[in-house]
Amino acid sequence: MKIIQAYKEAGKEWEYFQKKAMLKNPLVLVFGNRYLLEKSEVIDDIRKEFPYEDIVFGSTSGEIICCNVNDESISVTAIELENSSFIVKRENILDFDKNAKELGEALYEKMPKENLKHLFVLSEGSFVNGSSLINGLETNIDAKLSITGGMCGDDARFEKTLASYKENPKEGEVILIGFYGATLEVSYASFGGWIPFGPERIITKAEGNILYEIDGHPALDLYKKYLGDKSNELPQASLLYPLNVTPDGKKDPVVRTILNINNEDQSMILAGDAPVNSRVQLMMASVDGIAQGAQTAAKLAMNNRKSKPELALLVSCIGRKLVMNQRVEEEVEQVREVVGERVPMAGFYSYGEMAPFNGSTSCELHNQTMTLTLISE
Template sequence: MKIQQAVKKENSLWEFVGSNEDLQNPLVLVFGNRFLLENENIYEEIRSIYPNGEIVFGSTSGEILGDSVMDNTLCLTAIEFQKSSFVVKKANIKTYNGNVELLGTELLKKLPEENLRHIFVVSEGSTINGSTLIMGLEKFLSKKVTISGGLCGDDSRFEKTIASYNNNPKEGEIIVIGLYGESLEVSCANYGGWTAFGPERIVTKSENNVLFELDEKPALDLYKQYLGDKVKDLPEAALLYPLSVKVKDQEETIVRTILNINEKENSMTLAGDIPEGSIVQLMMSTVDDIVEGAYTAAEYAMRDRKAKPELALLVSCVGRKLVMDQRSEEEVEEVIEVIGNQAKVSGFYSYGEMAPFAGQNKCRLHNQTMTLTLISE
């Protein structure tokens, strides 16, 4: 596996990190600030660097490259697979009239089945229900194939996210990257580091990823009581206090970030489903807890691996970044300490992370976690 990386700041040229030798038919991942990705020349600019590349764009709430966390940049990682291969497919939610599950199912059908080992997802993040997307992707998927990835971000603005494949980035795009090959080894893991507090409450009214009532009371009103003077900073303030969700008949607790609020309906829109009958609690964290969570995620991802990872794709939550502020790089440094310096590290801060729980194959949508996808040939 040959990997090139580069970073570009606003009004600057691309700065390559390490080698910039010619690559044959590389997968090119470009994660970056939404405003920089809206440049009408961005696709042609990357195409001029990699004429034979398959180029995937995704907007972020912060970029990860090596051991650095950056803002307002474009970060590029180009990968030439030598023993394995990849296939990229895309779809737009508008084409499916908002039917996210059908979109996921149809996207999966576009990926050849033979030797498919893993699917990495770069998805629209501001309007899509990530849980339903996963449901569609897994509907007819072999249990041997794993899924990971993330929902694109837009810093803490929550205005819109953009993504694309071999085109200028736009709204509503979902891209899947199928990885193929018998020698390919992919391992995934996630972990948070958040602690639940306050009373447990029952979800008494919800619809997919929209929460209306807790304990038969308006959910938004209850939530505001806890925020106090931070109410004026909603929805951004909600990233500091996500919800712990215990779903009936499921052992693992999931975390849900609040993406938006509706004052008129007194409701909150979350990044993924929140079924009626679930038990929820508020959560909070410290920088040290988040950093320790990243270390744990890396340990889970490295468990039982046969080969050292050559590429590490990190997707972490924008809420973690807001808590850590200037110390965001510490969680990336903890990951590198565990996985080793031989792996090239790329990734982004997101509105939702996709990965199985450790030791499982079924993908879940997470919030407020550090998610790793470790790849080697």
């Protein structure tokens, strides 16, 4: 595997982490600030610097490259696979009347299945229901096939996100990257480091990712009582106090970020599903706890690997970034210490992370986690 990485801040020159060189038919991952990705001159500059066909774009809430976390920048990771291969497919949620499950089914159907080892998803992040998208992708999936990935971001604005394959970045795109090859080894993990607090309650009314009632009371009203004065800062304040949701019949909880609120019906729009009869608690976090969570994720991803990873793809949550603030690079450094200092790292801060629980291949949508995908040939 040959990898070339570079990043660029507005008005500055490209900075490379490896010696600049031409690659043979690489997969090019471009993660960047949404405002920059909307500028045609920025896209033209990227295409000129990386004149390749298979370019995947995604907007972020912060770009991860090497051990750095950048804002208002463009980061590029070009990957030449030597003993394996990749295929990229795309669909747009607007062509499916915003039905993410149907899109997921259609997208997986387009992907050739022979020798398929792993799927990486880069999805629109502002109105795609990530849980439904995963359900669609897994409707007819081989039980041995794993899925990881993330939802695009837009800093803490939550206005719109952009993604694309080959074309210029646009709204509504969901990108699916398939990795193929007998020698390919992919491991993954997801972990948070957040702490539940307060009483455990029951979700009594919800539809998909819209939460209406907890213990028979309006969900938003109950949430505001917990936040106190911070409720005036909603929905941004909710990134610091997500929900710990354990669906009925399942032992492993998932964390759900509140993306938006509706004061009229006192509901909360979550980044993923929160089914009726789920147990729910509020969560909080410390900087040290989040950094430790990233280290735990890295250790889980490294468990039982046969070979050293050649690439680490990191998808972390905007909520973690807001809590850590100036110390945000600490969680990336924790990952680097575990996976190895010479392993190239690339990724972004997201509106939702996708990965199976440890020991499983069934994918889940997570919020507030550090999610890792480690790849080697």
